[in-house]
Amino acid sequence: MNATIEFLNATNEFNNATNESLSYDEHLTLPEQIFYLVNGSLGSIFNVIVLFIALLHADTYDKPRQVNSMVRFAILITWLFLRANFVAVSTFYG
Known part of the structure; x- marks a missing residue:
């Protein structure tokens, strides 16, 4: 019986600590949301374009490297946009 009461007390302490940590709100700012x-x-758009090109034009039985190259190009373009936006946002909002 004592073990059950100790377990319930420990559970209540854990729940109280969890509820206190949940009360802390962390929200993204508007520029972060837009970013x-x-x-x-x-x-998503670049990956859809790559998938569309791959499904229509790439012969995956003979040239899987074409698909790999297109995916890598889409990832590169996405990364460049990410970096450009990160620099612009961090410069503007310091």
Whole structure:
């Protein structure tokens, strides 16, 4: 019986600590939200374009390197946009 009471007390202490940590709000600022939405959208668009090109034009049985090259190019372009936006946002908002 004592073990059960000790377990319940420990559970209540854990729940109280968890509830206190949940009360801390961490929100993204508007520029951060825009940054992540724009870059996520660009990455998605580039990957859809690559997938579309690969499905229409690449012969995956003979030339899997073509698909690999297109995917790498899309990743490179996405990365360049990410870096350019990161520099612009960090410069503007210091």
